[in-house]
Amino acid sequence: xxxxxxTLFPELIDGVMQQSIIGRxxxxxxVSIRPVNIRDYTTDKHNRVDDxxxxxxxxxxxxxxxxxxxxxxxxxxxxxxTILMSAQGQRxxxxxxxxxxxxxxxxxxxxxHYEGIDQRFIDECVDEEISLGDFVLTGGExxxxxxxxAICRMVPGxxxxxxxxxxxxxxxxxxxxxxxxxxxxxxxxxxxDVLLSGxxxxxxxxxRRKSLERTRDRRPDLFAQFQPDNKRxxxxxxxxxxxxxxxPPDDSSSEEKNQK
Numbered sequence: 656x657x658x659x660x661x662t663l664f665p666e667l668i669d670g671v672m673q674q675s676i677i678g679r680x681x682x683x684x685x686v687s688i689r690p691v692n693i694r695d696y697t698t699d700k701h702n703r704v705d706d707x708x709x710x711x712x713x714x715x716x717x718x719x720x721x722x723x724x725x726x727x728x729x730x731x732x733x734x735x736x737t738i739l740m741s742a743q744g745q746r747x748x749x750x751x752x753x754x755x756x757x758x759x760x761x762x763x764x765x766x767x768h769y770e771g772i773d774q775r776f777i778d779e780c781v782d783e784e785i786s787l788g789d790f791v792l793t794g795g796e797x798x799x800x801x802x803x804x805a806i807c808r809m810v811p812g813x814x815x816x817x818x819x820x821x822x823x824x825x826x827x828x829x830x831x832x833x834x835x836x837x838x839x840x841x842x843x844x845x846x847x848d849v850l851l852s853g854x855x856x857x858x859x860x861x862x863r864r865k866s867l868e869r870t871r872d873r874r875p876d877l878f879a880q881f882q883p884d885n886k887r888x889x890x891x892x893x894x895x896x897x898x899x900x901x902x903p904p905d906d907s908s909s910e911e912k913n914q915k
Contacts, residue, residue: 656756656810657687658803659729660796661722662766663704665690667796677804680813688803693717696724705769714770722765722776729763737763737782738802739772740795744784747798751785752805764802766795828881830874832865863888867895 660668668690673681680686694702698720705715729735736759745751755762765772765781777784787798808814835846849861871878883889 656685656759656807657689657761658764658807659735659762660688660690660764660766660799660803661693661725661729662690662796662799663693663768664766664794664796665692668800671800672803676813677807680807680810683812685812686807686810688807691725691729693721693725696728697721698724708770712770716770717768717772717776719773719776719779722772723780726763726765726776726780735761735763737765737780739765739777739781739784740767740786740798740802741784742786742789742791744786746789747785747787747802747805749805752802753809756806756809762806764795764799766799768794828870828877829866830870830877832862832869860887860891864891864895867891868898871895871899 662668668688672678672688672690677686677688681688693704697703703718704721705717708714708716726737736755785798785802787801792798835850839846839851847861849857852858867878867881870881881892883892
């Protein structure tokens, strides 16, 4: 997977994406995340990339031409799926990350700044707009890095095993179960006995139940949409639903308190 990030701040991209798991994946040649400086494709001596908006208003707008030149240099005349990081875009999800990985081996992420980007560049070069959520940031770099990370971590070999991401939140419509590590007792809080039992089937069932309970409590919208695909999940789902209906209205006890 190759991801080119068109940005005014390439050092910001490198400073993050050359570190940790994604940095090691790049060193191993599994993925390539390349920041491309838009200012390198300006035609004036001041490397200007923005100007005042037609129609008036505060702030500056990124010009179409430097972006277009930058985009053309990266694509080299070929079509590369191009995504604009935009608060007006479709909300990003794990499923969309999977789709992008499956459909493309090369992506371009465009980072806007100031008041936005000249619409003519978007109309000519952008295939879709993606948002991280219903909020606005000062630029597109943080969303672009989040999207790149979410996609690249699923490339084979980047993580030790596919289960490293298939067991996590949002892969199958549920949130992940709680995790514990040593010591077995910390601040009078004990690790649930089942996790110390060595009984893998019981552990797996406990984790699945906790995943369902956590999704029910924290993301009822996801819980309502969940469809079990086996008998065990169907049984657990019915149990979790029954426990929810029997729960006192004023019960505010936490998961941790229930385990004490």
